[in-house]
Amino acid sequence: MARLLNTYGLLSFDCYGTLVDWEGGIIQGLKALIDRLDKLDPIKDDKIAILRRYVYHEGRIQKAFPTLKYASILTKVYEELASDWGLGETILDGESAAFGASIGSWPVFPDTLAALRELQKHFKLVILSNVDRESFNKTLAGPLDGFKFDAVYIAEEIGSYKPDLNNFQYLVHGCEKNLQVPKEKILHTAYALNHDLVPAHNLGLSTCWIERKPNAIGGELSLVQDQLSLDFQFRSMEDMADAVHAAFNKGVSAGVQ
Structure with missing residues (x-):
């Protein structure tokens, strides 16, 4: 029964x-990075692909650093995504940390x-x-x-x-x-x-x-x-x-x- x-x-x-x-907050927080992608890049408008790549990096980093604060995890994920998309050299000072700090606004x-x-x-x-x-x-x-x-x-x-x-x-x-x-x-x-x-x-x-x-x-x-x-x-x-x-x-x- x-x-x-x-x-x-x-x-x-x-x-x-x-x-x-969570998903909406992540996409909004990544907007500055996504906007820099070439308009012909297929991932630019593929929310699911972006989020799945995000989850891949988040899970990997959480497993490697189980005591690292979540805001710092997000900072690292942002940098990994930028590297994946060939945008690592375009990150401005404080940009990845700002993504980590965005949690409270989701x-x-x-x-x-x-x-x-x-x-x-x-x-x-x-x-x-x-x-x-x-x-x-x-x-x-x-x-x-x-x-x-x-x-x-x-x-x-x-x-x-x-x-x-x-x-x-x-x-x-x-x-x-x-x-x-x-x-x-x-x-x-x-x-x-x-x-x-x-x-x-x-x-x-x-x-x-x-x-x-x-x-x-x-x-x-x-x-x-x-x-x-x-x-x-x-x-x-x-x-x-x-x-x-x-x-x-x-x-x-x-x-x-």
Whole structure:
């Protein structure tokens, strides 16, 4: 029998990609570099190709430097992309660092804040994010409008980046110790399949996929179906909030659709 949404006590969220428009923020932050590409360069207008190359470098650098602040990771990624595109010598002083510092200005999705406010009526809400504290605080004060989460667990303080299982173990330990919520009451919610939902599932957490389609780098479900069994799946945070409202008011749950 499928488990109901109203049987959980805590929702843990990936932030960038699920609540914040990570892909849109990256593309906007790379605009100065993209604008320098030759107009005939096929990658210039290929958002998916740009983002996939970004993810390649980000993952490689995070693995090599697991304790490096996320803003510094982005600075390095910017420089790698410039090199890939033959633009390394065109980077201005401070340009790559400005990209790293842009995290706090990336916008939330239009449905994020209203959905969080509805979900907060029924669950404790926790962030598990591949970010540094300074950058997250800027996001929290700006795009997230000072929203009050019950806990925020970030890569800078954990000492590794997702999909490392250590991050999810840290989440579970923190929720159990600080919020008195056991593992079986946690529902990890994210748009990134490989970075979030597969490792969460491997650790025995319940999982909820926020599709956020069309997205370029959240992952394709067909490629990880043998590694993951989703408990819930929604097109957006708004749809999840609507399902939660129904579950608590009518005793029903949409589950995986």
